[in-house]
Amino acid sequence: MSKPIHFPPDFLWGSATSAYQIEGAPLADGAGHSIWTRFAATPGKIANGDTGDIACDHYHRWREDVALMRSLGLKAYRFSVSWSRILPQGTGAVNEAGIAFYEKLIDELLANGIEPMLTLYHWDLPAALDDRGGWLNPAIADWFADYARVLFERFDGRVCFWTTLNEPWVVTDGGYLHGPLAPGHRNLYEAPIASHNLLRAHGAAVKVYREIGKHRIGLVVNIEPKYPASDEPQDIAATRRADAYMNRQYLDPVFHGHYPAELKEIFGAAWPDWPREDFDLIGQKLDYIGINYYTRSVCRHEETNWPLKVAAVRQTQSTHMETGWEVFPQGLTDTLVEFRRRYGDLPVYVMENGSTFYDPPNAEDGQMHDPLRVDCLKKNLHALHAAIEQGVDLRGYMVWSLLDNLEWSLGFAKRFGIVHVNFETQQRTPKDSALLYAQVVASNGACL
Numbered sequence: 176m177s178k179p180i181h182f183p184p185d186f187l188w189g190s191a192t193s194a195y196q197i198e199g200a201p202l203a204d205g206a207g208h209s210i211w212t213r214f215a216a217t218p219g220k221i222a223n224g225d226t227g228d229i230a231c232d233h234y235h236r237w238r239e240d241v242a243l244m245r246s247l248g249l250k251a252y253r254f255s256v257s258w259s260r261i262l263p264q265g266t267g268a269v270n271e272a273g274i275a276f277y278e279k280l281i282d283e284l285l286a287n288g289i290e291p292m293l294t295l296y297h298w299d300l301p302a303a304l305d306d307r308g309g310w311l312n313p314a315i316a317d318w319f320a321d322y323a324r325v326l327f328e329r330f331d332g333r334v335c336f337w338t339t340l341n342e343p344w345v346v347t348d349g350g351y352l353h354g355p356l357a358p359g360h361r362n363l364y365e366a367p368i369a370s371h372n373l374l375r376a377h378g379a380a381v382k383v384y385r386e387i388g389k390h391r392i393g394l395v396v397n398i399e400p401k402y403p404a405s406d407e408p409q410d411i412a413a414t415r416r417a418d419a420y421m422n423r424q425y426l427d428p429v430f431h432g433h434y435p436a437e438l439k440e441i442f443g444a445a446w447p448d449w450p451r452e453d454f455d456l457i458g459q460k461l462d463y464i465g466i467n468y469y470t471r472s473v474c475r476h477e478e479t480n481w482p483l484k485v486a487a488v489r490q491t492q493s494t495h496m497e498t499g500w501e502v503f504p505q506g507l508t509d510t511l512v513e514f515r516r517r518y519g520d521l522p523v524y525v526m527e528n529g530s531t532f533y534d535p536p537n538a539e540d541g542q543m544h545d546p547l548r549v550d551c552l553k554k555n556l557h558a559l560h561a562a563i564e565q566g567v568d569l570r571g572y573m574v575w576s577l578l579d580n581l582e583w584s585l586g587f588a589k590r591f592g593i594v595h596v597n598f599e600t601q602q603r604t605p606k607d608s609a610l611l612y613a614q615v616v617a618s619n620g621a622c623l
């Protein structure tokens with residue numbers, strides 16, 4: 176019998192979602208179009224023709240969903256704000272109805288003892304700003320800082336945990352290099368520019384927060400640890416390129432003031448000489464780092480793969496994600512320990528961790544059994560604890576996701592929720608994984 180595990184006494188257990196994936200009603204009450212309302216309206220971009228027009232109807236069911244979080248005993252809830260609800264044109268006049276929606280949500284969370292953790296940007300750029308170049312226009316750092324200032328002024332104090340960006344790597348790789356995500360560009364020269372402007376915008380928002388904010392602000396990055404498929408020099412070099420491109424491309428400029436050298440090798444002539452002063456802006460001091468972990472990647476050299484020349488070697492035990500994300504809890508421990516080794520002792524929150532499996536239909540007992548997700552969750556939480564035992568200053572964990580939701584271009588078929596959503600009736604049904612998670616929260620991990 177292994178000894179029971181305990182997390183730090185004030186460990187923050189919560190769940191995470193994002194606006195476009197759950198809210199629905201993206202254009203209600205004066206909201207403007209985003210690059211995702213446009214992408215979803217473009218045939219072939221989202222599987223099965225799914226869209227965020229209704230999603231989980233959270234825009235109308237927010238009170239019920241907060242009650243659901245309360246019933247699970249959650250201590251925190253990580254959500255994102257739709258920029259184009261607040262500023263329908265991306266800049267200029269504030270849409271008070273947009274402010275009102277998030278104000279109701281925040282106040283309901285607080286009334287139920289749940290810490291609101293607000294993400295300013297989770298991929299849904301206002302379409303009006305995309306028309307002006309979006310992340311390719313250097314002015315977006317100012318546009319984003321002005322948007323952030325509106326929310327800081329309205330909500331700081333009720334919101335004490337702020338995140339500037341969710342996963343700049345996915346925004347860039349998916350939206351500008353390979354194209355499966357909005358705005359759907361495939362351009363080697365655009366990707367570094369978009370990525371750099373995301374980091375500049377992050378820094379500009381943190382700078383504003385330091386002027387007027389009184390609580391905590393950070394950045395959320397997705398980290399996928401890279402392991403060489405062999406000890407062949409070519410595979411070792413491929414692994415370093417993959418780590419530099421996906422992981423260190425964001426953490427090195429924020430914490431070390433420069434990009435990894437491998438990026439010039441990867442992008443060649445498409446990699447600009449960045450102005451030195453940009454790194455002063457990007458390197459604003461943070462109160463915490465948010466890390467999203469799902470899987471690892473085993474890398475080998477592949478000359479034909481553009482532009483990294485890296486291929487991922489498929490592993491055996493995988494989730495049902497499109498690209499078969501391996502269940503590899505050790506990678507979570509390794510990621511957290513490596514962050515501390517490379518970047519220091521900043522407080523860390525795991526802001527997303529979860530899995531998608533084809534959930535069996537309702538059992539005769541009416542319960543949603545999801546044994547694979549339960550097993551995955553248990554293993555990842557043990558891995559989390561192992562990182563704490565190795566000295567990581569881990570402060571909290573947000574399971575992805577509270578609800579089954581729109582998995583971007585993969586549509587509704589990929590279910591990550593610990594709570595099942597019937598998208599015809601909008602009925603929410605906690606899965607076994609939700610019942611387990613409620614026990615974990617109530618016992619602070621001792622039940623594991």
Ligand SMILES: OC[C@@H]1[C@@H](O)[C@H](O)[C@@H](O)c2nc(CNc3ccccc3)cn21
Pocket residue numbers: 193196341342345397467469527575582583591
């Ligand atoms: O795919 C599951 C979630 C997604 O629903 C969230 O909105 C997003 O924040 C999110 N990020 C990852 C991990 N990163 C990633 C890696 C490759 C492609 C797409 C996402 C997974 N997820």
